[in-house]
Amino acid sequence: MVIALSAGILLLEVAGGLLSGSLALLSDAGHVLTDVLALVLSLMAVRFSSLPATPAKTYGYHRIEILTALVNGALLIGISIGILYKAVGRFIDPVPIHSGVMMGVACAGLLANLAGVALLSGAPQSLNLRCARMHVVSDALSSVGVLLAGIAAGALRLVREAVDVLLEATPADIDLDDVSRAIATVPGVVEVHDLHVWSITTGLAALSGHVRLDGVGRDTSDEMLNRIKQTVRDRFGIVHTTIQIESLGYNELGDVH
Incomplete structure (x- = not known):
């Protein structure tokens, strides 16, 4: 036994x-x-x-x-x-x-x-x-x-x-490169940089980043901003998104982001 x-x-x-x-x-x-x-x-x-x-x-x-x-x-x-x-x-x-x-x-x-x-x-x-x-x-x-x-x-x-x-590390279930590529697929986006994704708390992620656009006016940029936020929400479930829109000829001020 x-x-x-x-x-x-x-x-x-x-x-x-x-x-x-x-x-x-x-x-x-x-x-x-x-x-x-x-x-x-x-x-x-x-x-x-x-x-x-x-x-x-x-x-x-x-x-x-x-x-x-x-x-x-x-x-x-x-x-x-x-x-x-x-x-x-x-x-x-x-x-x-x-x-x-x-x-x-x-x-x-x-x-x-x-x-x-x-x-x-x-x-x-x-x-x-x-x-x-x-x-x-x-x-x-x-x-x-x-x-x-x-x-x-x-x-x-x-x-x-x-x-x-x-430490505001990128959540384990989110690939930062995938997020950058997804944003870059929005028509009119030519560059994505200074991209950050972190967790406010478990299961609640936030995003900030700079997006450079090609030849768009204010009305169009507002529409594209909504498209970017929708893409990030639908693909990655991130609903707290802060995006800085930049024109194609915009030059950053030194080390100020």
Whole structure:
């Protein structure tokens, strides 16, 4: 039963890690994999250790447990090296993480591990089964760690978004070059410069910029101004727009914009 629970957690965490992009879930899945193997080997060790001694093996099969520990240790070292390699790559080139999926899978894994601990607590207290229970306890602690990592990832994202708003950075969902090209498609516009897009608050962007027009009078410039604002609103959802209209021969006053 405990092996089935651990195998279910393994599949869930692999799927959740791939969907969410969470290295914490994938590394925990690697840990769970070693624990599934450890539980299987522990079960086999229990079976083999009860076999009687033979003329070839006069002490019987008691050291199967030591072989099990050796195999588990080698597996854990290999997986740890792989996780470390992946973590360095993620640090150099970060990828977005879906923390909601990550935390949901971690919660499910924690509940399943707690159930496994409860099941093994009622078993006979042999060294093998105590070792198996410790593996499941470590899985539960790993799930708690993944939950904390998910909370930390969400908190860091909130801080980053808040800092971007305070620094008047271009919103992540808006490409400034796309905005400039869209404005330039309005007939009569020959140049777009000093273009800025920033967030007043979450979901409310503002825009300012200078637009140079070719051969238009005041009435026409008012009409074109409305066209530009409509283009920006329809394409990018920006409704707070400030545009400075300039004639083709206009020369800016030094560093005054």
